[in-house]
Every structure is written in C-alpha cells, then in structure tokens.
Amino acid sequence: MEVNQMIDHTILKANAKKEDVLRIVEEAKKYEFFSVCINPCWVALAKEHLAGTSVDVCTVIGFPLGANTSEVKAYEAADAINNGATEVDMVINVGALKSKQYKKVLKDIQAVVDAAKGKALVKVIIETALLTDEEKVKVCELAKEAGADFVKTSTGFSTGGATVADVKLMRETVGPDMGVKASGGIHNEAEAIAMIEAGATRIGTSAGVAIMEGATGAGY
Known part of the structure; x- marks a missing residue:
C-alpha cells in the first residue's frame, strides 16, 4: 500500500475554523489520503464534501483526555456515526488503567465498539507517553x-x-491482524516510513501534504 493510503489527514486543534476543515478535506481528495480525522462537530460537513470520493471520515471520541464516562463515549460515537463518520478514534480511561481497573477499561472500550458495530471502525488511543511498557x-490486550x-x-495533545x-511493542502485542495507528509527532516521509516498518498500518498526522511533497511539516 502506498504511504498516502495509510494517512489519516488530521486537524483536531480547538481553533480550527470551517475553512481549515474544508482545506484538509480538499487536500485529502487531492492526495487520496485514507481519511480525514476531525473533531465531531465537523463530521457532517466533511461527509458532505467528501461524497463520491474514496476518502473516509474519521473522528475522535472522549478526546483528548479519555475521562468521559463510557455512556457518554458510546453516545458520542453513535452520534458521530449518524452524522457520517466511518471511523472513530476513542481515548481510553487512562486513570482507570493506571489504577489497574482493567474491567472498567475493557467495558469502556466495549461500549464504543458496541455503538460502532457494523457501522464504523474503532481505534483505541492508549496515550503511550503516559504509560509504562507493562501498561x-x-x-x-484489552x-x-x-x-x-x-x-x-x-x-x-499529551506529553509525547x-x-x-x-509501535513495535504494540504490534508484537496485538499480532499481525489488528491495526496499529502511529500518531503524534510524525512530520516527514522518513518518520512515517519508520513507523510503517515498525508495524504501523495507519499514520495520523497533520503533516500529510508535507509528507507527500518530501518536506517536513509542523503540527501533530
């Protein structure tokens, strides 16, 4: 698969305007990125402007802290899917994980998986910068x-x-059949390829255009 088809072209900053989201959409069309990754309030707009293209609409759930209740995350996912999202990236309950409340973490993920079942892919953001390797x-595994x-x-939006x-550790843990998305701090083609070689099957970045043009982008 070509690198462009592994990129979720991303704009998640709080001050992103409508024109910024539409620019991301047009760039995704031009470079045939796998998806645009946007905040939930922009899903319907992106869906409308991507109609008839191969570009998917990805959004984020419980973002960026993961501290919403499971019920809120499930509703947020269902609402996003109803508005046209075909992929949802949910943030885990990091505090529950670090408290070893593993059943709570599992049920939290399952709530979103159940809300999306048959309608959208679910990506689980684990926020690696805050975790030990054991976590x-x-x-x-959860x-x-x-x-x-x-x-x-x-x-x-965290510390790293x-x-x-x-990425290697995550790939080794989940095996060959589950997706691994590398996101955060990927600014150029070399960094993207390094992640892919480590086992990533998707790249989340706001520097998609720079990656495609052989430059180094800013952002996340």
Missing part, C-alpha cells in the same frame, strides 16, 4: 479482547507522540 501491553479494530499510540519502540 501499554495490558491495554493493547483493546483486542474488546473487539476494537486498531490500537493507536497518541492523541497528539508516537515512537518506533512503542
């Missing part, structure tokens, strides 16, 4: 058990983003 392995489609490194070591 990364455990939550990847995401797989819950029936999620992907595990994802980062929101891009994707690393090659984390």
Whole structure:
C-alpha cells in the first residue's frame, strides 16, 4: 500500500475554523489520503464534501483526555456515526488503567465498539507517553479482547507522540491482524516510513501534504 493510503489527514486543534476543515478535506481528495480525522462537530460537513470520493471520515471520541464516562463515549460515537463518520478514534480511561481497573477499561472500550458495530471502525488511543511498557501491553490486550479494530499510540495533545519502540511493542502485542495507528509527532516521509516498518498500518498526522511533497511539516 502506498504511504498516502495509510494517512489519516488530521486537524483536531480547538481553533480550527470551517475553512481549515474544508482545506484538509480538499487536500485529502487531492492526495487520496485514507481519511480525514476531525473533531465531531465537523463530521457532517466533511461527509458532505467528501461524497463520491474514496476518502473516509474519521473522528475522535472522549478526546483528548479519555475521562468521559463510557455512556457518554458510546453516545458520542453513535452520534458521530449518524452524522457520517466511518471511523472513530476513542481515548481510553487512562486513570482507570493506571489504577489497574482493567474491567472498567475493557467495558469502556466495549461500549464504543458496541455503538460502532457494523457501522464504523474503532481505534483505541492508549496515550503511550503516559504509560509504562507493562501498561501499554495490558491495554493493547484489552483493546483486542474488546473487539476494537486498531490500537493507536497518541492523541497528539499529551506529553509525547508516537515512537518506533512503542509501535513495535504494540504490534508484537496485538499480532499481525489488528491495526496499529502511529500518531503524534510524525512530520516527514522518513518518520512515517519508520513507523510503517515498525508495524504501523495507519499514520495520523497533520503533516500529510508535507509528507507527500518530501518536506517536513509542523503540527501533530
């Protein structure tokens, strides 16, 4: 698969305007990125402007802290899907994981998986920068058990983003059949390829255009 078809072209900053979202949409069309990843309030707009294209609409759930209740995350996912999202990237309850409340973390992921079943892919953002390696392995196992489609490194809004070591660990944990999304701090083609070689099957970045043009982009 070509690199462009592995990119979720992303704009998640709070001050993104309508014109910024539409620019991302047009760039995704031009470069045939896999999806645009946008905040839930922009899903319907993106869906409308991507009609008739191969570009998917991805949004975020419980973002960026993951501290909403499971019921809120499930509703947010259902609402986003109703508005046209075909992929949802949910943030885990990091505090529950670090408290070793594994059943709570599992049920939290399952709530979104159930809301999306048959309608959208679910990616589970584990926020690697906040976790020990043991916690990364455990939550990847929980995401797989819950029936999620992907595990994802980062929101891009915490203390760090994707690393090659984390992507390798996540791939080793979930095996060959589950998706792994590297996100956060991927600014150029070399960084994207390093993540893919480590086991990533999707790249989340706001630097998609720079990656395609052989430049180094800013952002997350």
